[in-house]
Amino acid sequence: MSMQAASTEIASRTAAIIDEMKGLEGPLLPILHSIQEEFGHVPKDALPVIADGLNLSRAEVHGVVSFYHDFRAKPAGRHVLKLCQAEACQSMGSDAVAAKIKQLLGIDFHETTRDGSVTLEPVYCLGLCACSPSAMLDGEVIGRLDDEKIEEIVAEVRS
Amino acid sequence: MIPRIYVPADSGALALGAEKVAKAIEKELKERGVEAKIVRNGSRGAYFLEPMVEVATAEGRVAYGPVKPSDVKSLFDSGFLKGGHHKRWLGSPDKIPFFAKQTRLTFARCGIIDPLSLDSYKSHGGLNGLQNAVAMAPADIVKQVTESGLRGRGGAGFPTGIKWKTVLDTAGAQKYIVCNADEGDSATFADRMIMEGDPFVLIEGMAIAGIATGATKGFVYIRSEYPHAVATMNKAVAIARKAGVLGLNVLGSPNAFDMEIRVGAGAYVCGEETSLLNSLEGKRGVVRAKPPLPAIQGLFGKPTVINNVISLASVPIIMDRGAAYYKDFGMGRSRGTIPIQIAGNVKHGGLFETAFGLTLGEIVDDIGGGTSTGRPVKAVQVGGPLGAYFPRALFDTPFDYEEFAKRDGLIGHAGITVFDDTADMLKQARFAMEFCAIESCGKCTPCRIGSTRGVEVLDKVAAGIEAEKNLALVTDLCNTMKFGSLCALGGFTPYPVMSSITHFPEDFKPAPARVAAE
Numbered sequence: 001m002s003m004q005a006a007s008t009e010i011a012s013r014t015a016a017i018i019d020e021m022k023g024l025e026g027p028l029l030p031i032l033h034s035i036q037e038e039f040g041h042v043p044k045d046a047l048p049v050i051a052d053g054l055n056l057s058r059a060e061v062h063g064v065v066s067f068y069h070d071f072r073a074k075p076a077g078r079h080v081l082k083l084c085q086a087e088a089c090q091s092m093g094s095d096a097v098a099a100k101i102k103q104l105l106g107i108d109f110h111e112t113t114r115d116g117s118v119t120l121e122p123v124y125c126l127g128l129c130a131c132s133p134s135a136m137l138d139g140e141v142i143g144r145l146d147d148e149k150i151e152e153i154v155a156e157v158r159s
Numbered sequence: 160m161i162p163r164i165y166v167p168a169d170s171g172a173l174a175l176g177a178e179k180v181a182k183a184i185e186k187e188l189k190e191r192g193v194e195a196k197i198v199r200n201g202s203r204g205a206y207f208l209e210p211m212v213e214v215a216t217a218e219g220r221v222a223y224g225p226v227k228p229s230d231v232k233s234l235f236d237s238g239f240l241k242g243g244h245h246k247r248w249l250g251s252p253d254k255i256p257f258f259a260k261q262t263r264l265t266f267a268r269c270g271i272i273d274p275l276s277l278d279s280y281k282s283h284g285g286l287n288g289l290q291n292a293v294a295m296a297p298a299d300i301v302k303q304v305t306e307s308g309l310r311g312r313g314g315a316g317f318p319t320g321i322k323w324k325t326v327l328d329t330a331g332a333q334k335y336i337v338c339n340a341d342e343g344d345s346a347t348f349a350d351r352m353i354m355e356g357d358p359f360v361l362i363e364g365m366a367i368a369g370i371a372t373g374a375t376k377g378f379v380y381i382r383s384e385y386p387h388a389v390a391t392m393n394k395a396v397a398i399a400r401k402a403g404v405l406g407l408n409v410l411g412s413p414n415a416f417d418m419e420i421r422v423g424a425g426a427y428v429c430g431e432e433t434s435l436l437n438s439l440e441g442k443r444g445v446v447r448a449k450p451p452l453p454a455i456q457g458l459f460g461k462p463t464v465i466n467n468v469i470s471l472a473s474v475p476i477i478m479d480r481g482a483a484y485y486k487d488f489g490m491g492r493s494r495g496t497i498p499i500q501i502a503g504n505v506k507h508g509g510l511f512e513t514a515f516g517l518t519l520g521e522i523v524d525d526i527g528g529g530t531s532t533g534r535p536v537k538a539v540q541v542g543g544p545l546g547a548y549f550p551r552a553l554f555d556t557p558f559d560y561e562e563f564a565k566r567d568g569l570i571g572h573a574g575i576t577v578f579d580d581t582a583d584m585l586k587q588a589r590f591a592m593e594f595c596a597i598e599s600c601g602k603c604t605p606c607r608i609g610s611t612r613g614v615e616v617l618d619k620v621a622a623g624i625e626a627e628k629n630l631a632l633v634t635d636l637c638n639t640m641k642f643g644s645l646c647a648l649g650g651f652t653p654y655p656v657m658s659s660i661t662h663f664p665e666d667f668k669p670a671p672a673r674v675a676a677e
């Protein structure tokens with residue numbers, strides 16, 4: 001697909017989402033979540049369409065998108081692994097868990113492996129604080145991470 | 160009657176393998192040709208026993224835990240459907256000390272009922288409070304909540320009834336009830352547990368708040384890190400709407416109330432109420448200056464009640480059993496019960512609902528059973544990332560809003576994180592500043608810049624560069640942040656930092672001295 005065609009495609013799919021949701025009170029966040037679900041990220045080309053649809057300036061839309069940690073500017077890897085780095089997990093050695101996983105995957109936080117298999121992110125609390133250290137792999141929660149579970153996770157994201 | 164087997168679908172239980180256990184039970188039932196109903200309940204909150212499977216027997220429920228998928232075959236062999244003995248056998252859950260010692264008012268049904276069965280909710284006392292409320296004048300509902308002594312369970316501890324009265328007394332064509340379910344503090348999971356384990360109690364509490372204040376629309380703002388809670392709440396709202404608990408005529412009364420579930424987008428600061436309102440409106444989650452109070456000009460500029468999940472979920476029991484019943488629990492100005500969340504490096508971690516007044520030592524040593532590593536407890540952080548670190552010397556502090564304030568701490572959302580003696584308090588203090596820098600909304604300077612400078616100065620202390628002088632600088636900086644920040648993020652970050660410096664000075668000595676001391 002040419003670049004222009006891709007951008008038209010994004011615009012039309014974005015417009016469909018906006019049409020469906022703009023009747024909500026405070027529709028911007030639900031719209032952004034839907035766009036991210038549709039494309040795996042919030043494409044730059046979607047921003048002017050949102051601005052038009054909601055009668056906002058592009059700067060306002062950009063300001064909102066960039067404020068929240070959840071919205072991605074580019075697609076994530078096939079898997080997304082979030083490691084909790086907050087206090088309860090720290091008390092159970094989340095630092096060492098993170099170091100080990102980074103080493104096994106060969107990437108740091110906020111990075112994606114070269115083969116695009118996994119994106120690694122820190123998260124500040126999954127509400128699993130009595131099952132620390134914890135993680136979330138593609139939306140599934142994992143508690144009491146130990147060497148065995150770490151190896152299972154790494155094997156799964158690599159498969 | 161076909162036997163019932165309870166396997167929690169609470170996130171914490173799932174994180175410990177509950178899904179695999181449920182699948183294994185299903186498979187075993189099929190292979191043995193046994194008929195039984197698997198109920199996916201919430202968690203009762205003893206995470207050291209999760210996944211905790213229960214079976215309903217003629218003599219009441221019998222619990223087994225922690226159950227591994229590999230235990231399932233032998234459980235069936237031991238006749239667990241009739242409560243038979245097995246190495247995972249725990250007996251009646253009510254007699255397990257961790258549960259027997261609790262006073263469950265808000266969490267009375269959590270972990271017991273099927274979260275998405277309205278019939279089950281009703282048969283356990285659900286909707287009694289709302290039923291009473293629809294027959295009352297709004298001012299009387301507000302009076303009852305005020306008299307119960309209920310204070311905001313989100314952390315600030317502001318009297319819930321007074322907030323409601325302001326909204327009731329403020330004229331507005333449209334008013335809102337907003338539930339703050341952006342439970343971002345580490346060590347807290349009470350909001351998540353109730354949304355996953357007893358969602359109707361929150362819906363009932365919000366409907367009561369709506370009727371009491373004249374608000375017809377509610378929003379629950381749930382953090383995106385809680386996908387299971389979001390899914391359960393969405394299903395529960397649809398069920399409640401269909402059953403006439405929500406809608407134009409709440410329980411057949413002339414009162415209208417409906418609600419929507421909204422999902423946050425990973426910003427910790429949106430747990431601050433004004434920032435949450437901006438986020439709901441579709442703006443950057445930047446903090447608003449107060450006044451105007453949200454009760455007067457809140458969501459979309461309209462009068463708004465904004466309460467934490469647990470505050471709202473505590474309202475149904477108050478409307479059911481009366482203000483005096485609730486107020487009877489607790490001490491001083493901290494009335495009722497509080498779900499304490501015991502987390503981190505602790506043997507018996509989980510949710511423990513009890514009247515205010517237990518000492519920190521009783522919570523950590525007696526109920527929590529000390530650390531899970533078996534090493535001595537060094538520090539306990541109370542109230543999440545913005546709460547103070549308490550040393551053993553302060554373990555006599557009673558769990559009470561005012562008593563914690565007197566010791567330069569806060570109970571916050573009642574989460575406590577236990578650390579053993581391997582904790583480095585300089586590292587913890589630095590993390591508090593670093594976290595504030597990552598999550599600052601950027602509106603006020605003390606928080607936005609102060610947190611970054613705090614990290615730098617603490618790094619100098621760690622490197623042994625003019626430690627004394629730099630510690631004095633951190634103290635001064637904390638003072639500026641505490642009094643100059645717009646909200647609790649910048650304003651309370653000094654709590655973990657200063658408590659670490661005050662109670663654990665040995666961790667802040669220059670590197671060579673620290674090595675020598677060890």
